[in-house]
Structure formats: C-alpha cells, structure tokens
Amino acid sequence: MGVKYAILGLLHYTDMHGYQIKKHIEHNFGHMWTVNYGQIYPNLKKMEGEGLLRTREVAQQGRPNKKRYSITDKGRKEFRAWLEKTPERGMLLRDPFLMRFVFFGFGDKERSLAIIEDQIRQYDLQHAKRVKNLARWQKQDVYVRLIAQLGLDLNEAMLNWLKKARQEIMQEQETRELVSAAR
Amino acid sequence: MGVKYAILGLLHYTDMHGYQIKKHIEHNFGHMWTVNYGQIYPNLKKMEGEGLLRTREVAQQGRPNKKRYSITDKGRKEFRAWLEKTPERGMLLRDPFLMRFVFFGFGDKERSLAIIEDQIRQYDLQHAKRVKNLARWQKQDVYVRLIAQLGLDLNEAMLNWLKKARQEIMQEQETRELVSAAR
DNA sequence: CCTCTCATGTAAGACGTTACATGATTCA
C-alpha cells in the first residue's frame, strides 16, 4: 500500500520510468524511507493492469527498453480519493538504535556511550546533507518546503536529545565512581 | 528480527508469558511500535527451540494454560552480543499522514487543513498520555527515563511543526485571495 | 581497470497484519 500512492503522486509531476521513480523516492523521501526494485516493478505492472497507469515503451540499444509510465484519469481519481482520506494510523518509528537504547542498562556503559557517539556523528552528517539540499526544496511548493523543514526539525531534536543523553549517562557513571571511591 | 530482541530484553526484568509480553511492549514501546500475537507466539516457540528461552507451564481452569517463559544463559549471551553491535541502519519513519502531506499541493486546501487539524488533536492527546505516564518512567533507570523524554521531545517538535505548517498554508491561501480580489 | 550509472526484472524468504477459533470471568 505504501509505494503505490507515492508512485501515483510522483507521476503527477512528470512521466517517469521505474528506475527514475526509485531515484526520486530516495531523494525526496530518503533518510526515512527505502524502496527497492522488488517493490517498484511488480507494482508498476499491477497498476498498469488496473488501468491506473499507461506505458510507452522506448527502445534502447545495449540495455533493457525503457518503459515510460504516465498516470491515467482513473489513476488521478484514485490518488485523489486516497489523499483526502484521514490517515489510517499514526506514525510508525522503528529504529534499531532506540530499540537497543532502552536496554542499555543490561550492557556495558563504555560500549553504550561509543554507540551514542556514533549516532551523533550520523545525525550530524544527515543534518549537513539536509542543509545542502534546502535550496533545492525552496523552489518547490509550500508542502514540500514544509516537509524539508520537518526533516531538519526532527534531526535537530534527535541531536539535542542524544547530547543530553550522553551527558546524563556520563554523569551517572561519575556518581557511581564517587560512591565506590568514598568507601 | 524485531520482536526477538525485545522479548529477550523484557525477560531480563522478569519471567513472562506471551500475553504479558504483548501488553508490555504496547505500554513501553507503544505509540511507535505495534506487535500482535501472530508475531509473538511463533517467535516464542522458535526461540524455545533454539534454547534461548525455557518454559514452565501453569495449569489454569477455564482458559488455556499459561506458559511462563524465562531467559536462559544462551539467550542472555545472544542478547548481549546484539546489544553491543552497532545498529545496522538508521531510523525508519513511516507515516501515512506525512506521505499525504507531500502531495497536498494536488488536493483540496480546505481538506488538507482539516487533516492537519486532526493531526494536531492526535498529537495533543498523545502528549497528554505521555505526561501522565512520566511518573511511572521516572522510577526506571536512566535509559528508560531518557527514552520517555525523547518521546516527549519528538511529540513537541511535531506539534510545533504542525502549527507552523497550518499557519503557512492558511497565509498562502490569503495571499491568493488578495490577488484575485485585486483583479 | 574498476566502479558507477543506466535499465529491467524475478525468486525466495523474512517479516507483519488480519481474522479466526475457543471460552470463562469480571465489570458496567
């Protein structure tokens, strides 16, 4: 259900073939969303069968023929109906780091701090990437600009939290050391 | 791979049966994570077969016997190894609302604003719930407390962004109306 | 020379969700 509407949405901008759609999704929804050909190509085929898309095949030499997809009126109508529905459920956040974090109390403190340090580096890099892309987003409509802003906001919130977490965990360690030193 | 380590982690605190594990996960990871029996019971069975868990059956009248699971040394070892690995990938965020939001430019503005309004209400409710649970979290270790704090932080970031978004979208509308009124 | 980009696709498997079946007890 996920990729389907992303594809229909993207084809509102311009006709595309599968390879481009993947690139586009990675660029625009990237850092939070991954797609792969195993989802895209079967979906395109299925949607064509349902009359939501139309294909024009473009011959190429030395590589597989391109299939340029465009959205049909039926596709537009279905997309529109989806767009106006109230979202079926809330945000799902799954993060292998956070999953570990809850249980760090059962592990080694030094190792936990190293993993946190690594996450800070990761989010710093992401932040830089997002800032670099900002100019590109600014040319788009309000909604796309706002989504870009959300990416920055959440990134910032995570970074602040990670730094606060690092500090609190280190302090806890100091307290323990003081207690055992006092004995 | 997801539920497995959550189960091993929870069994570090106390022995539990499947029903309780589901309740626990919903309470502790809830609002971002959903689990169902279709995942839990087969996983428990499999993990018992691998020697990571041990069962004691508790007879009951009028309902299925309880199976109280406890973690084995092998389970603890495998959990520990997982805990200390650097997380395999970044945060994955999937949100049917945000998926729509990017494409709101192709839909009806009034409808989009109504959906945003609804999201604000939703996050307000969640915020209240999280605040109510804070006291319970404070009794736990640093890591659990920090995760609770992150929940609040991200909730707040989303709310601020939603309100900013609502305002910007409404203003855009006013500008358009002024332009057409001036003609 | 090697890696990246372009371009399509399939097959197998992992993972997740929904719905069903059973059935007593407790609470509104």
Next chain:
DNA sequence: TGAATCATGTAACGTCTTACATGAGAGG
C-alpha cells in the same frame, strides 16, 4: 446484556528485503 480482560494459538494473506541475472557506456 454486552463488552473487556485473560490466554493461547494458526492460516492466509500482504508487504518488504535480499540476492540474483543481464549488459553497455562513462568517468576517474
């Protein structure tokens, strides 16, 4: 009377990921 809680489990069905196969041309 009806719904929720307790308690286990399976089957069918979706979705997602990984790995494979093919192969030319561009750029470092």
